[in-house]
Amino acid sequence: MVDCDPLDSTRQPPPILWTLGLLHGELRRLHGLALHDYLVLGALAEAGGRPVPVARLTAFLQESGHRMSALLKSLQAAGLIERDRRDGDRRTVEVTLTDAGRARFTDAEKTARAVLGRRLVRGRVATRRSPAPG
Incomplete structure (x- = not known):
């Protein structure tokens, strides 16, 4: 748990938290x-067209069955x-990716990468103040 308020404008959120927030925002805005949606689609894309049991997705995300169902x-x-x-x-119950889902994941994966x-520098998460690698 974060020991400070990540929305406190006087303090910068931890770099990993900030990076995940940016990623979530870009995935929402662009796709x-x-x-969570991106992670589910990615797990299904990795299955190569084979059906994936809901129980496996639930274990992957460590979510409750109710949350996974939603x-x-x-x-x-x-x-x-x-x-x-x-x-x-x-x-x-098994889940498969549709062609539309595969296309959406492919585009979202480009955004995530x-x-x-931009945020990862030599295996470390960059801070907001760090310039993006050129």
């Missing part, structure tokens, strides 16, 4: 994705994922 519902409503019950085991690339 309509929250950081995240997935939102992504499904946006047409970025599909949820289906596994053939042969109707208790298991750019933001993180």
Whole structure:
């Protein structure tokens, strides 16, 4: 937990917190994705088109089942994922990335790499006052 108010204008937030906040903001602004959405789409993209059980996504993000269900519902409503019950085991719900989801993730990944690339300097997180690497 942060021992100071990150919104206190007299103090600078920790560099990692600031970087994640910037990334979240850019993903929202440019792609309509929250950081959690980006992580879910990325996990699905890594699966290479294979269905991923919801339980695996829940473990990856260390979220509650209720929170994961809400995240997935939102992504499904946006047409970025599909949820289906596994053939042969109707208790298991699996998620796959749609073509629109893959395209959105590909664009968001470019943004994430750019933001993180500007903020990371030789394996360390840059502070806001540090110039971006040229």
